[in-house]
Amino acid sequence: MQRSAPRLSRILACAAVPVMLVATGCSSDSGGGAGAGSAQDKASASPSASATPSPTPTVEPAKFAKLPEACKAITEKTTASLVPKAKNKKGTAAASTDLTSRGGCAWNGLDDKGVKGSQYRWLDVSFYRYESDPSLGSGQERARENLAKELAKVQATPGAKKLKTAPATGIGDEATSVAYQVRKTDEDFVYASIVARTGNVLVLLSYNGAGYAGAATPTDKAIMDGAVKAAREAVTAVAAANK
Incomplete structure (x- = not known):
């Protein structure tokens, strides 16, 4: 064509x-x-x-990379004053498979004063460290979330009576104290718990005592003052371990 x-x-x-x-x-x-x-x-x-992959979301880095040695986090002078006749003056370490994430120590003993009765005391401290994770949040956020959960557990202690919750000032970034009593072994045990956060680390401290064989029950103030003093030392030990 x-x-x-x-x-x-x-x-x-x-x-x-x-x-x-x-x-x-x-x-x-x-x-x-x-x-x-x-x-x-x-x-x-x-x-x-x-098809280009989205950038990985970033989170605030965890503030602390280490935990202190739990049994050295509270000074020997303080543990001796709070638990005068501790079975193990250096404390008994809690079992842990990862000491970078969790650790704990406890002291307990009975101060026997013969016909004047006996005083029993128990002190323990636990540390929990949280890493930053893009899918879970920063270590600080995760510690804050778990602080609320741990506080709720303390407040739900079985048999607790005369329970009082209050802010605990001067302890880490945030802290709450819980005071209560529990009746056991025919005695009134007085408890003071401190739930505190410093950066991405939770510090849980409990101190309690009771009087046996006619000895006076320890006062709420004496037990709470002891718990606050020990908790402040434990929080300070976290920062010291990361210098």
């Missing part, structure tokens, strides 16, 4: 110009212009762009 004269003239004219012009201005016979080429390029590029 013969080409029409006008169409043949256009083909010959294009053949006479430089290659660059043919590519841009004389391709109209194919039905596509420069705009069409750009749209096709964008369409072919879009799948690879959408």
